[in-house]
Amino acid sequence: MTENLHWLGHATFRWDGSKTVYFDPWNIPSASKKADIVLITHEHFDHFSKPDIAKISDEDTVVVAGEAVTCQLKAQRELLRDILTVSPGDSIDLSGVRIKAVASYNIGKSYHTKASKKMGFIVTIDGVSIYHAGDTDNIPEIKDVKCDIALLPVGGTYTMTAEEAAAAALAIKPKAAIPMHYGGTAGTPGDGKRFEEFLKGKVEVKILKREG
DSSP states (O other), rough: OOOOOOOOOOTTTEOOOSEEEEOOOOSSSOOOOOOOOEEEOOOTTOOOOOOHHHHOTTTTOOOOOEEEEEHGGGGGGGGOOOEEEETTTOOEEEETTEEEEEEOOOSSSSSSGGGGEEEEEEEETTTTTEOOOOOSEEEEEGOOOSSSSEEEEOOOOTTTHHHHHHHHHHHHHHHHHEEEOOSSSSSSSHHHHHHHHHTTTTSOOOOOOOOO
């Protein structure tokens, strides 16, 4: 189920299937595979990188993001044909790929406020539903997420800690939970293993090897 999913570091993932879908491309190789769809959770530098979007875009690439991102991209229209603006709660269908934007925010800290409408995405493609949580805490809305694969931040500081992310995984009950957003700008390389230990015997955890 996760064989088409590739972790490119931090919060960056690529799905290779009937469509090539990137989540939050950042610090990826110049020769990276071109994207059919690029999803950007929010405008912070480690999630929204115009140079990285340019590396994987051609005339058929569609970028889906919130207004804080799309208003910046529209100034570079020569790079992209389709730029779609969504907010938490919106759902769209792109050539059979179903995309739902969901809330993503902090509780008790101001890095990612609810009012700023940062988001995560639930993407259904090739019969698999993937939840990319974005930069979030274990917010009440997480209990409503239904997915096969949950990509959850575990590094703390700006997001959930490994223990908090494990609690979120228990609420979601995915077929597989994958840690992200650790060992770099936040957290330690061991946070993924800590996340796995908290969920041992409860939810299957896959720690992907970084590619690229």
